[in-house]
Amino acid sequence: MKEILQYLFNHNTLTKVEAKAILTEIAQNKFNDKEVTAFVTVFLMRNITLQELEGFCEALMQLSVKVNLGEDLADIVGTGGDGKNTFNISTLASFIVAGAGQKVAKHGNYGVSTVSGSSNVLEELGYKFKNNEADLKQDLEKANLCFLHAPLFHPALKSVAPLRKGLGLRTFFNILGPLVNPSKPEFSVIGVYNLEIARLYQYLLQKQKRNFNLVHALDGYDEVSLTADTKIISKNGEKIFSPEDLGFQKINPDEILGGNSISESAKIFKSILEGKGTLAQNAVVTANAAIVLESTQKFGNYNSCLSLAKESLESGKALNCLTHLIN
Incomplete structure (x- = not known):
């Protein structure tokens, strides 16, 4: 996570693949609270990009509990x-x-x-x-x-x-x-x-x-x-x-x-x-x-x-x- 944070602190953004991978690892509790807080703070200081949004969403949906409740909802x-x-x-x-x-x-x-x-x-x-x-x-x-x-x-x-x-x-x-x-x-x-x-x-x-x-x-x-x-x-x-x-x-x-x-x-x-x-x-x-x-x-x-x-x-x-x- 330290490398990721340094990369982001240098005003870089994540690709869709990188964003998906990082959020997946956060979900798997691979980082401590301070690291995750620092990661979240980055996005309090700048807007999320479309690539990052796509990657984060894909990670959440892939990890989610699946339900099929029908159509027309x-x-x-x-x-x-x-x-x-x-x-x-x-x-x-x-x-x-x-x-x-x-x-x-x-x-x-x-x-x-x-x-x-x-x-x-x-x-x-x-x-x-x-x-x-x-x-x-x-x-x-x-x-x-x-x-x-x-x-x-x-x-x-x-x-x-x-x-x-x-x-x-x-x-x-x-x-x-x-x-x-x-x-x-x-x-x-x-x-x-x-x-x-x-x-x-x-x-x-x-x-x-x-x-x-x-x-x-x-x-x-x-x-x-x-x-x-x-x-x-x-x-x-x-x-x-x-x-x-x-x-x-x-x-x-x-x-x-x-x-x-x-x-x-x-x-x-x-x-x-x-x-x-x-x-x-x-x-x-x-x-x-x-x-x-x-x-x-x-x-x-x-x-x-x-x-x-x-x-x-x-x-x-x-x-x-x-x-x-x-x-």
């Missing part, structure tokens, strides 16, 4: 690390999408640079993580949604979890997470915290010939926040949407803040699904859900998808999906 996930401390918007949107009739294989993890990640809030609500294919298929059958807790599927992520938590900073692992859902969903809506990362994702996902929508609020959120205009990038091009274009008034950032603890975050999560959310909270989750539904090209245009998302939330269908998942 969607995922909505953010890089995290936008520093905005919102409630769990993409996870809530996942249940709304499931309630509207689209099967979801949600990939998630504990929060690292945020109070409560998707894994934190679902665990707090009583969900037991699993990586058995039969159990996950059963969840899909009864709840229209299954949850894939990243450390159970990615040994490399599990081995660096304490280090990431200790740093408490956004690292390149945040960037890898949305790209390595082991169920390989057909439809991916990925929130990104800046446009440089969006470009990297765009190149990689186009190269892989995947269906994708990359979402970036121009004031820095890794989701449709309705606090500013949103750029959406797909394989067909890119477009900027105002909150009004998406069917809502612009909202204040304070209106979509999350809790200061995991238990607070879980209470917010449950209250929104129970129909007790504020107008701003409901607007944000249904807007994000509508983007996912539209991306599948099965539910009509955006306005039709927004109506379906609202109906899923207001009728209690989204809450039923959570109830079936936990029970």
Whole structure:
């Protein structure tokens, strides 16, 4: 590792093959914590390259626990690390999408640079993580949604979890997470915290010939926040949407803040699904859900998808999906 670090400290970058090999060795615990921390720190000081991103992703997918959950699955996930401390918007949107009739294989993890990640809030609500294919298929059958807790599927992520938590900073692992859902969903809506990362994702996902929508609020959120205009990038091009274009008034950032603890975050999560959310909270989750539904090209245009998302939330269908998942 010392030679690798010296090479990187001299402003060099890794090839795809080198990146894949190094992350594989990290997963196999071949380096000590200080060496791995130094390696991760390199990517806090400069952006990851496309070659490095490809290599890291290939390593994670090759080492991952394999599951075949069928086709026609969607995922909505953010890089995290936008520093905005919102409630769990993409996870809530996942249940709304499931309630509207689209099967979801949600990939998630504990929060690292945020109070409560998707894994934190679902665990707090009583969900037991699993990586058995039969159990996950059963969840899909009864709840229209299954949850894939990243450390159970990615040994490399599990081995660096304490280090990431200790740093408490956004690292390149945040960037890898949305790209390595082991169920390989057909439809991916990925929130990104800046446009440089969006470009990297765009190149990689186009190269892989995947269906994708990359979402970036121009004031820095890794989701449709309705606090500013949103750029959406797909394989067909890119477009900027105002909150009004998406069917809502612009909202204040304070209106979509999350809790200061995991238990607070879980209470917010449950209250929104129970129909007790504020107008701003409901607007944000249904807007994000509508983007996912539209991306599948099965539910009509955006306005039709927004109506379906609202109906899923207001009728209690989204809450039923959570109830079936936990029970």
